[in-house]
Amino acid sequence: MAKPEYYYGVHSVESLLELEPERVLTLFTLKGRDDQRLQRILQLAEPFGISVQKASRDSLEKLAGLPFHQGVVAAVRAHPTLNEKDLDDLLEQNPDALLLALDQVTDPHNLGACIRTAAAMGVQAVIVPRDRSASLTPTARKVAAGGAEKVAFIQVTNLARTLAHIKDQHHMRVVGTMLDEKALPIQKFDFTGAVTIVMGAEDTGLRPITQGQCDQTVYIPMAGNLQSLNVSVAAGMALYEACRQRNLV
Template structure:
């Protein structure tokens, strides 16, 4: 009968596990511990938002690495040139090419036709690739369906430049750059050095421009004929040149004399050119046998490395021609 509390089994006995009983609320041995606030979707492993964020970080790291590597010009470092104008200019300047990438179903224009024509004439490795692959190769740069990779530049040893000059029976003429970080200035120096009969250009391993696509283009093809050497320590390389019989002359606005009046220009020579702003470093300046200047008007503070090297090399060539005519 309903409500009959006297019926056997109608009342629960204290301590039974059936039904609701007074308990600890999970505050003892098997207590539940909170995990704190719910993490964001990007922070949850396996969540689509987390995978998307990780992919974005990885792409950004690849792009940064591509930009960093492309600017170094270090031995073993490859470089990528991206974009229709940049690729056309690089090919016209006969920049060495490892591979030329063309996007599938690319919209052709005059630049694309020029690229394909030059590639055929030079028998360049031509690869057709999806745009996603070009995005990966260029590190996310704007490539417009065209990109090319350059092989790592093979730098010479500074000692080889002098050895080659002596073996050829010529008076050595080497140009060394100290602190020149603009690849276009390096290319201009290479072009001037080749034009005035120098036997090579030396750059330091650190804080210096390397033989990138920009340097190749500015050299106007001279980089293919004139070796560029890399010195681990420029001051040490200059001292080695002195021991080999070369006279080391540095260019500086506060030089001891005008370069035209220097008496050692017709001797085995290493000409050191510093950066436009800071000039030569102190230790390199102290290593030089003589520091000369190029006379310019006071309203102009300095010349860039490419122009200064060209003027100085002209004076060296003029002095040597005078000596030979005697």
């Protein structure tokens, strides 16, 4: 049996109990905590007979790996890792899907924030390369605040090859966010239909091999003097524009 994963934080654990309670093995809660948010979590767990154990702050910190656990940690049956085959299946079922691809975004906080925004904006899947990229660590899940249970998280061996495949086999358009001579203001791009938005890390941007798979590049017009944004902020702005055009907001 695979080792359990550990979810921590009120939003993350609450969302898991609402969407996939069958995966929760044990809840660990802080000794002495008995507030309304914790009671809500315990009420969600009760019908499924989930074991609840009281734990010290130090014990919770060891389980979570960080001190910011908000007094609740869940030991969870590990989810199968989704891959290229799962992406094909998803696109067969959602031919007009909106996807977000992240090119070598290595900070789990940024990954979690991107996933949270993706869930809010109706994205069907977040795609990352298996190497040189953040994965769904407990930190990323906590920052995602439940979004990781609502959006497919797909790890692929080669991002550029995957983009080429979904363009060829699923007729998706791939739009990359970067400022070059061919880039359009983001509001000028048509985000309706099957589209994948590709974001790069804020320090390195999109790799040339990834740029080569983009049908179009776009940029976010800014009134200030800064020319770059944190990737999770830029993802939020790009996804909101896509969501607006697709009449989802």
